[in-house]
Amino acid sequence: MSEQDKRRRLAIIASKGSLDWAYPPFILATAAGAMDWEVAIFFTFYGLPLLKKKLDAAVSPLGNPAMPMKMPFGPLEKIDLPIPNLIMSTVPGFQQMTTALMKKTFKKKGVASIEELRDMAVEMDVRLIGCQMTMDVFGFKKEDFIDEAEIGGAATFLEFAADANVTLFI
Amino acid sequence: MEIVISKKVDCRWMYTPLAVVHLYFAFRELRAGEVVELLINNEESHADVLSWSRMTGNPVLRTREKDDYTVLFVQKTN
Numbered sequence: 001m002s003e004q005d006k007r008r009r010l011a012i013i014a015s016k017g018s019l020d021w022a023y024p025p026f027i028l029a030t031a032a033g034a035m036d037w038e039v040a041i042f043f044t045f046y047g048l049p050l051l052k053k054k055l056d057a058a059v060s061p062l063g064n065p066a067m068p069m070k071m072p073f074g075p076l077e078k079i080d081l082p083i084p085n086l087i088m089s090t091v092p093g094f095q096q097m098t099t100a101l102m103k104k105t106f107k108k109k110g111v112a113s114i115e116e117l118r119d120m121a122v123e124m125d126v127r128l129i130g131c132q133m134t135m136d137v138f139g140f141k142k143e144d145f146i147d148e149a150e151i152g153g154a155a156t157f158l159e160f161a162a163d164a165n166v167t168l169f170i
Numbered sequence: 171m172e173i174v175i176s177k178k179v180d181c182r183w184m185y186t187p188l189a190v191v192h193l194y195f196a197f198r199e200l201r202a203g204e205v206v207e208l209l210i211n212n213e214e215s216h217a218d219v220l221s222w223s224r225m226t227g228n229p230v231l232r233t234r235e236k237d238d239y240t241v242l243f244v245q246k247t248n
Contacts, residue, residue, distance in 0.1 A: 033194070034190040
């Protein structure tokens with residue numbers, strides 16, 4: 001292969017599965033795919049559920065004091081009032097509400113959903129590698145994941161990352 | 171020079187990386203030499219498309235500023 005034919009390469013480890021942290025791997029993977037880079041994402045630990053057929057990524061304000069989300073609708077939209085996380089985040093159901101608010105705000109603002117970004121990544125032939133160790137520890141089966149997911153380990157990722165131009169741990 | 175548009179892609183009200191992703195998918199349907207008319211309305215998308223253009227070698231032939239959005243004419247070269 002000549003130097004000219006060599007495609008750039010992006011290698012990502014996705015280790016977090018909450019809704020907010022699910023965005024960076026898929027945004028960067030699809031941006032790189034759009035530039036015709038070769039891309040692989042290695043899903044490990046809490047990132048692994050991002051391979052599930054039905055995504056259920058949520059976001060919690062608990063322990064996340066930087067979360068600046070405003071109310072996406074209603075009279076509070078104009079006010080710079082962060083979703084209160086100090087007391088409210090321990091109230092049952094609050095995480096579900098925060099997740100719904102974040103999804104609603106993103107959709108309203110024109111941000112793609114994680115599902116949409118993942119579909120685009122698949123369409124671009126981004127390699128989606130699930131970590132076997134995490135699967136066995138947390139009790140996931142290959143059938144739980146989308147058909148395009150492959151199974152691999154640390155060496156699988158490193159072999160790909162060895163020739164990567166950009167490598168990220170997220 | 172008259173630019174012949176092969177495809178129009180409206181990425182207004184979209185955020186990163188959607189402008190370049192939609193460009194990529196549009197270009198997959200086109201032949202070399204054909205041009206996409208891309209509509210965007212934020213700086214982020216504009217910066218993204220210029221980076222994408224430099225990385226892929228597909229040039230932005232012309233930029234047209236409208237009242238509340240920008241039109242980029244992007245040509246597929248390979």
